[in-house]
Amino acid sequence: MNNLSRRAFVSFALASTSLLAMPAISTGSARPKVVVVGGGAGGATAARYIAKDSKGAIDVTLIEASKQYYTCFYSNLYLGGFREYDSIGHSYDNLSANHGVNVVHDWAISVDSSARKVRLGSGATVSYDRLVLSPGIDIKYDSINGYSVEAQTKMPHAWKSGTQVKVLRDQVLNMPKGGTFAMVPPPNPYRCPPGPYERISMVAHILKERNPTAKIVVVDPKNKFSKQGLFMAGWEKHYPGMVEWIDNDTHGGIKNVNPETMEIETDLDTFKADVACVVPAQRAGAIAMNAGVTDGDWSPIIPASMQTKADSNIYVLGDASVASSMPKSGFSANSQAKVAANHIRGELTGSKVFAAKFSNTCWSLVATNDGIKVGANYKAGEEKIEAVEKFVSKTDEDNAKRKKTYEESIGWYNGITTDMFS
Amino acid sequence: MLVFRGLVAEPLLEGADFDYGEYLSGQCLTCHQNSSDEGIPAINGAEALYIAKKLILYKNKELENEVMQLVASALDKDEIASLAIYFNSLEK
Ligand SMILES: Cc1cc2nc3c(=O)[nH]c(=O)nc-3n(C[C@H](O)[C@H](O)[C@H](O)COP(=O)(O)OP(=O)(O)OC[C@H]3O[C@@H](n4cnc5c(N)ncnc54)[C@H](O)[C@@H]3O)c2cc1C
Numbered sequence: 157m158n159n160l161s162r163r164a165f166v167s168f169a170l171a172s173t174s175l176l177a178m179p180a181i182s183t184g185s186a187r188p189k190v191v192v193v194g195g196g197a198g199g200a201t202a203a204r205y206i207a208k209d210s211k212g213a214i215d216v217t218l219i220e221a222s223k224q225y226y227t228c229f230y231s232n233l234y235l236g237g238f239r240e241y242d243s244i245g246h247s248y249d250n251l252s253a254n255h256g257v258n259v260v261h262d263w264a265i266s267v268d269s270s271a272r273k274v275r276l277g278s279g280a281t282v283s284y285d286r287l288v289l290s291p292g293i294d295i296k297y298d299s300i301n302g303y304s305v306e307a308q309t310k311m312p313h314a315w316k317s318g319t320q321v322k323v324l325r326d327q328v329l330n331m332p333k334g335g336t337f338a339m340v341p342p343p344n345p346y347r348c349p350p351g352p353y354e355r356i357s358m359v360a361h362i363l364k365e366r367n368p369t370a371k372i373v374v375v376d377p378k379n380k381f382s383k384q385g386l387f388m389a390g391w392e393k394h395y396p397g398m399v400e401w402i403d404n405d406t407h408g409g410i411k412n413v414n415p416e417t418m419e420i421e422t423d424l425d426t427f428k429a430d431v432a433c434v435v436p437a438q439r440a441g442a443i444a445m446n447a448g449v450t451d452g453d454w455s456p457i458i459p460a461s462m463q464t465k466a467d468s469n470i471y472v473l474g475d476a477s478v479a480s481s482m483p484k485s486g487f488s489a490n491s492q493a494k495v496a497a498n499h500i501r502g503e504l505t506g507s508k509v510f511a512a513k514f515s516n517t518c519w520s521l522v523a524t525n526d527g528i529k530v531g532a533n534y535k536a537g538e539e540k541i542e543a544v545e546k547f548v549s550k551t552d553e554d555n556a557k558r559k560k561t562y563e564e565s566i567g568w569y570n571g572i573t574t575d576m577f578s
Numbered sequence: 579m580l581v582f583r584g585l586v587a588e589p590l591l592e593g594a595d596f597d598y599g600e601y602l603s604g605q606c607l608t609c610h611q612n613s614s615d616e617g618i619p620a621i622n623g624a625e626a627l628y629i630a631k632k633l634i635l636y637k638n639k640e641l642e643n644e645v646m647q648l649v650a651s652a653l654d655k656d657e658i659a660s661l662a663i664y665f666n667s668l669e670k
Contacts, residue, residue, distance in 0.1 A: 205604065487608060494604035510601045513652070515608075517645055531645055533652050545651055547644040564645075567609065567617025574611040 187215040188504035191274055191284040193264040193443055195220030195248055196317070197229075198290030198473030198489035200576040205497035207255035213505050217258040217282055218251065219274065222317070225577075229486045230569055231314070231321045232351065233521060236358030241322060246577045254578065264291075267447035269467050286500050289449070290473040290489060291441025292316070293347050296453075299437035300340070301412040310415035311434040315347060327431040328362055334369040335430035338420055340410065341376050342435040345454075347475045347484045349382035350530070352435060354520040357387065359433075360395040361523055373427055374401040375420050377410055382483075383520065383530055389551050390522035440476035454478045459536035460512050462496040471496045481543045482534055488516045490572055495536075512536040519565035525555070527562030590630045591663060593656030599664025602657055605649070612670065623670035630662040 192203045195218050203218040224245045233239045251257040263277040273281045295313060297304050303311070312327075314320040331337065337359050341352035356372060363370045372395075380403070381387075391399040408423025413434055420427045420434075439445075439453035449455045449464040455472040456465045457479065464470045473496055474489030482488040495512040502509035517531030532546040549561065612620045621629055635641040636650035637658075653661070
């Protein structure tokens with residue numbers, strides 16, 4: 157920062173002290189109140205940073221439906237046999253013990269944005285000065301003909317935190333010899349762009365060891381995907397002939413899925429599977445819809461603060477937001493949470509508000525010790541979060557480099573979960 | 579801030595601002611924690627000058643690693659100094 161911009165910061169901070177601290181005072185409560193809905197990558201990080209950095213000056217309540225958060229990140233590694241299921245589960249105990257966050261395990265049912273109150277499943281209401289919503293995604297079950305809530309036991313999506321990924325792993329382990337695993341990835345935009353292709357890699361890894369004559373067919377509603385060249389080269393190298401990826405132009409569109417007959421019908425052909433992972437289209441978690449801060453399926457935000465365009469008292473983080481050019485990832489949600497936390501603290505306590513900076517890196521595991529990554533850093537543009545610089549792994553990297561990339565991802569997993577839950 | 583421990587005279591750390599370092603560290607803490615050490619070095623409590631010098635090496639692409647080159651490329655001298663004194667203040 158040069159001297160000029162430092163002065164600009166100071167005067168801005170002073171302005172925000174006098175003007176913006178008022179709403180908190182006007183509520184009449186001793187401390188300004190922040191309510192965070194959803195204790196995932198975005199929400200747990202936001203709750204922890206607001207509580208930690210305000211050193212008790214802000215009253216933080218985290219509303220999270222589950223007692224234990226199972227990360228979607230690394231759930232593919234569980235699927236592939238690289239992690240124990242228990243190792244991807246995290247509790248909220250430290251957020252209350254170490255930072256005084258008031259953790260309430262319940263569903264947020266509705267938001268009354270004019271009264272600034274959130275209603276919970278128990279019937280209780282919690283009032284807020286600022287509300288942070290990081291509810292992740294809901295699955296659009298009706299986006300694929302024949303798919304439904306009931307279909308998910310037969311054709312699990314395993315795209316939300318929880319035990320569906322265990323069902324999927326059991327199905328893959330028990331697949332008939334020489335059988336077919338079918339994957340239907342979701343259309344854009346969706347949570348974790350490289351996720352479906354890492355999942356295919358992990359299934360291939362199991363099948364290569366246990367069921368080498370089995371086949372994988374990917375019926376994609378897209379014509380291209382994240383890290384495509386890297387994944388396809390990896391599949392050829394580690395699992396030659398096993399994975400067939402069929403793009404939308406080739407199969408002409410997914411017409412129907414049938415969980416009884418395990419068939420996926422397209423214009424071109426009907427694919428019969430022994431095990432199928434079907435991931436439908438997605439949208440922002442219901443509470444964002446209810447709060448009236450969505451436009452279509454997602455919640456538009458102001459890049460500089462993560463405030464919603466619809467309501468400046470409500471911030472939306474992570475998958476539920478329209479944060480393009482950032483991908484919907486846990487890393488992105490964690491990064492956005494810190495920008496929001498800094499802004500909220502500034503508004504409620506008059507602390508300095510610094511310019512938004514975001515970053516993301518997504519690692520994927522293609523096979524044992526073969527890790528790849530893609531990343532970028534971002535700044536707040538007027539309308540969009542804009543990428544500043546990017547990198548992506550190269551196809552010709554040697555084994556040592558790929559192993560190091562995988563090891564880095566283990567460091568990151570431990571790092572981000574500490575950053576969310578310690 | 580007294581966290582400089584007498585290093586204020588060091589030109590590499592001159593523009594340091596502790597609060598700004600705390601804010602900027604958010605970007606790093608996704609990866610760098612004491613718990614990340616298996617694959618990503620823990621830098622909590624490291625000497626400020628050590629951290630600043632490493633960041634400059636990544637910025638100048640004299641040290642390999644895509645993520646760190648990317649991270650450091652976006653940092654100016656004062657930001658590097660701010661991060662260095664902030665991480666120095668954290669517990670190992
Ligand atoms: C297979 C797979 C692999 C992935 N791999 C990676 C990876 O390697 N790296 C990466 O960065 N990202 C990865 N992701 C993406 C990552 O999981 C998400 O982007 C991230 O979790 C988004 O964070 P979030 O805070 O938006 O939502 P979430 O983390 O989903 O958190 C939302 C939380 O809100 C709670 N909730 C929702 N509604 C309510 C309500 N009304 N009341 C109370 N609680 C509520 C939910 O219980 C949940 O705990 C992966 C995803 C998948 C599916």
